Amino acid sequence: MDPLYPLNASDDFNATNGTNGTNGTNVSGNSSDGFNQFVQPAWQITLWAVAYCSIVAVSVVGNMVVIWIILAHKRMRTVTNYFLVNLAFAEAAMSAFNTVINFTYAVHNEWYFGLVYCRFHNFFPIAAIFASIYSMTAIALDRYMAIIHPLQPRLTSTETRVVIAVVWMLALLLAFPQYYFSSTALLPGRTVCYINWPEYTTVNFKKIYYVCVTLLIYFLPLGIMGCAYTIVGVTLWASEIPGDSSERFKEQLIAKRKVVKMMIVVVCTFAVCWLPYHVYFLLHQFFPELFEQRFIQQVYLAVMWLAMSSTMYNPIIYYCLNSR
Numbered sequence: 001m002d003p004l005y006p007l008n009a010s011d012d013f014n015a016t017n018g019t020n021g022t023n024g025t026n027v028s029g030n031s032s033d034g035f036n037q038f039v040q041p042a043w044q045i046t047l048w049a050v051a052y053c054s055i056v057a058v059s060v061v062g063n064m065v066v067i068w069i070i071l072a073h074k075r076m077r078t079v080t081n082y083f084l085v086n087l088a089f090a091e092a093a094m095s096a097f098n099t100v101i102n103f104t105y106a107v108h109n110e111w112y113f114g115l116v117y118c119r120f121h122n123f124f125p126i127a128a129i130f131a132s133i134y135s136m137t138a139i140a141l142d143r144y145m146a147i148i149h150p151l152q153p154r155l156t157s158t159e160t161r162v163v164i165a166v167v168w169m170l171a172l173l174l175a176f177p178q179y180y181f182s183s184t185a186l187l188p189g190r191t192v193c194y195i196n197w198p199e200y201t202t203v204n205f206k207k208i209y210y211v212c213v214t215l216l217i218y219f220l221p222l223g224i225m226g227c228a229y230t231i232v233g234v235t236l237w238a239s240e241i242p243g244d245s246s247e248r249f250k251e252q253l254i255a256k257r258k259v260v261k262m263m264i265v266v267v268c269t270f271a272v273c274w275l276p277y278h279v280y281f282l283l284h285q286f287f288p289e290l291f292e293q294r295f296i297q298q299v300y301l302a303v304m305w306l307a308m309s310s311t312m313y314n315p316i317i318y319y320c321l322n323s324r
Helices: 042-072 079-108 114-148 157-180 205-237 247-286 288-292 296-321
Strands: 182-187 190-195
Touching (some): 042 079, 042 296, 114 182, 114 205, 247 296
Antiparallel strands (some): 182 190
């Protein structure tokens, strides 16, 4: 299973007859002419394996370094940095627990890891992505309050921890349906991990859920951050630093600009990496016939790689744009 949605348009099927509930094809991946669309040459699998393992190595090491730097140095424990720790933890965990497993299932179309991990594998990434993007949203709102309303009281460290806890509670709640409806099925020659969505005559629960997830973990928070950073950017860069300003004022303004610039790059990187992924699965929900082509697995692997690669860029961005 991929982090958010079902593998290769085969997320829910009738386990009694082994057919895909979306398009009626055999979930073993064999089409009517006997061609197995999931088989790839060894060299192709090797290249994809190197690409995916590179994500895990860079993401886990980079984000753990970020967490250590902030938690081990007292002067680094600011509100913004607490949210950066939460962001780094979510990205490192998703990379470590899901990326390689995801790749293995995508390549083989066979689930080797049991029911418990099947449920975790479908459940955790949505929670992690939710926690990631709403950590970024919290940083954007904190920057907005600090710059646009500097006289208003700021979040304390205790309040920041409460916000982080609430974010994770909402994340787990949003992801719970993926856990609850996850299951495994033994088909001739292989085991699959899938989501057995309930079927209603009047409501397509699966489509409604995926559309809501996309809105809640992509478009809504990006819209909030876009508005916040636009206002902050106009405020910070609209006018030059007055020549008669004190040296301390100039340093503070430059520092604020650097932090905002860094976070804008982080948000834009996230948006670019995840946009193809969300478009891919929204198209699948409404135009499943587009996903019956033999090349779709390569498209899926490329889209998934780009989405998962978002977990490794932030430590690099921090290093390049923030000397602290």
